[in-house]
Amino acid sequence: ETWKYAFEEAMTDVQGIYAQKFKEEVEANSDHEIQLFPFGTLGESADIMEQAQAGILQFVDQSPGFTGALIPEAQVFFVPYLLPAKSEDLGEFFRNSKAINEMFPELYAEQGLELLKMFPEGEVVMNTKDPVEKPEDLNEVKFRVMTNPLLVESYKAFGATPTPLPWGEVYGGLQTNIIQGQENPLFWVESTKMYEVTGAITLTGHNNFTTAVMANKDFYDGLSDEDKKVVQDAADAAFEHILEYQKGLSEESLAKIKEAKPEMTISDLTEEQRAPFKEAAAQVEAKFIEMTGDSGKKILDQMKEDLKAATQ
Ligand code: 6CS
Numbered sequence: 001e002t003w004k005y006a007f008e009e010a011m012t013d014v015q016g017i018y019a020q021k022f023k024e025e026v027e028a029n030s031d032h033e034i035q036l037f038p039f040g041t042l043g044e045s046a047d048i049m050e051q052a053q054a055g056i057l058q059f060v061d062q063s064p065g066f067t068g069a070l071i072p073e074a075q076v077f078f079v080p081y082l083l084p085a086k087s088e089d090l091g092e093f094f095r096n097s098k099a100i101n102e103m104f105p106e107l108y109a110e111q112g113l114e115l116l117k118m119f120p121e122g123e124v125v126m127n128t129k130d131p132v133e134k135p136e137d138l139n140e141v142k143f144r145v146m147t148n149p150l151l152v153e154s155y156k157a158f159g160a161t162p163t164p165l166p167w168g169e170v171y172g173g174l175q176t177n178i179i180q181g182q183e184n185p186l187f188w189v190e191s192t193k194m195y196e197v198t199g200a201i202t203l204t205g206h207n208n209f210t211t212a213v214m215a216n217k218d219f220y221d222g223l224s225d226e227d228k229k230v231v232q233d234a235a236d237a238a239f240e241h242i243l244e245y246q247k248g249l250s251e252e253s254l255a256k257i258k259e260a261k262p263e264m265t266i267s268d269l270t271e272e273q274r275a276p277f278k279e280a281a282a283q284v285e286a287k288f289i290e291m292t293g294d295s296g297k298k299i300l301d302q303m304k305e306d307l308k309a310a311t312q
Contacts, residue, residue, distance in 0.1 A: 005059035006037035006048040008066075008167065008211075013191055014121045014242060014249075015061045015211060021241040022059075022213070025234035030227060034059075044166040046147075053112050055216045063121075063211040065146030071107050072292045073299045075150035079288055080157075080206040080281040082303070083120070084311050090120045090208060091243045093310035099302040107295075108212075114220035116235040119242055121209040122185030122250050126202040127194055129180040131265045133202070135159035135276050144170050144182040153287045154206075157280035174198060185209045186253040195257045200265040204277050 005023070009015040016038055023034040037057075042048050045066040052060035064074035076082070084090055094100055100118050108115040126132050128141060138160035145151040147164040155162035163179050173179040174197035182194065188209075189195060213235060223231065257264060269277075289297050 001031075002033045002035055003058040004035050004037060004056070005061075006042050006051065006057050007039070007061035008045045008048070008063060009039050009061075009188070010191065011036070011038050014185075014187060014246065017245050018119065018213070018238045018242045019061065021238040022234045025237045026230055029233065030230045032227070032230075039167070044168055046166065052214070052216050055219060057216065058219050059116075059213065059215050061211055061213045063146065063209070064118075065148050065151060065209075067212070068148035068150060070111055072149075073107055073296050074104070074212075075148055075288060075291065076296065076300055076303060077210040078148060078150040078154055078207070079285045079300070080154055081278050082281075082285075082307070083208045083210075084307060085123070085205055085208075086311075087120075087243070087246065089311045093307055094119055094239070096310060097303065097306035099299050099306055103299055103302060104212075108214055109217060112217045114215040114217045116213045116215055116231065117239050118210055118212045119239055120246075121211055122187055122246060123203070123205065124183050124185055124207040124209050125189065126181060126183050126200075126204060127189050127198050128182075128200050128202070129174070129177075129198055131200040131202070131267055132181075133267055133269065133273055135280070138181070141180045142178065144173060144179040149291065150284065150288055154280070154284050157283050158277060170194075171197060183207075186250045186257070190253040190256050190260075193260075195261045195264055199263070200267065201254075201257070203266075203268040205269070205274060206277055206281075 005019055007015040007019050019036050023036060026032055026034055042051060045062055048057060048060050049062045051057045064077045067074040084093065105115040132138060135158055138158055141160045142163045143155050143160035144165050145155055145162050152162040152164060165173060170182055
């Protein structure tokens with residue numbers, strides 16, 4: 001049988017490397033084949049999610065940044081400064097978190113999705129036309145965010161005018177000055193050539209990009225126990241592979257950006273400069289609870305407990 005797997009990035013980006021490892025493992029351990037569909041082949045993130053829910057696709061990688069309308073609790077990944085900055089801690093957290101591995105799968109299941117894995121893709125940076133060192137620098141900035149209500153709240157709290165857009169409109173939006181900023185990990189700023197249409201990169205340390213891989217639930221439930229194990233093992237192997245792959249990736253990507261565009265302003269904010277952005281986090285967290293109620297609060301509390309355990 002051939003299974004279809006779509007994701008939001010190119011084959012050589014983080015989601016693509018994960019997908020290729022997953023495919024390799026499934027094909028090595030079963031008679032099934034996996035056909036991969038990178039960004040641009042089946043539409044935007046919202047389109048591939050619809051196709052996965054409809055069972056046209058068996059697997060999909062959709063980041064919580066686009067899942068907020070479907071699963072409001074998935075917006076927890078946009079509470080600023082919640083996730084740890086150190087990659088070892090992040091790995092530990094995603095590997096062992098009860099919120100990630102037990103609570104989120106139940107919420108995805110309600111939407112007809114079997115959550116297989118969540119994993120980090122790298123520290124998110126602000127990538128703007130003009131340098132940003134303080135919230136006031138964002139005052140006149142229409143800042144593109146993924147289509148996620150809590151991310152809108154974050155950038156309001158940071159002082160910008162948030163503009164939710166699907167990925168396909170970002171390069172053109174920057175080029176034509178409809179937007180003046182966006183946020184993403186450095187590998188993505190480099191691979192999608194965002195540096196061509198922006199002038200500054202700011203390291204604020206406010207987040208790490210999280211993504212999620214899932215299967216259509218009816219499809220998954222219909223698999224034999226043996227095939228389910230093949231899928232789970234492949235997801236686990238790809239997880240370890242992608243953490244390894246990301247070691248040094250941000251630094252390499254930044255070096256490539258500097259080489260391609262030496263005049264790019266790179267600001268790694270000091271603790272003092274980060275303080276006003278950190279202060280904004282409390283109001284975003286309060287918004288998250290307001291939007292998601294008891295269910296969101298339970299997830300957030302569990303995540304905080306899991307984070308404590310992972311960073312000890
Ligand atoms: O910002 C976005 O929309 C995109 N960012 C990444 C790192 N992956 C896919 C997503 O569409």
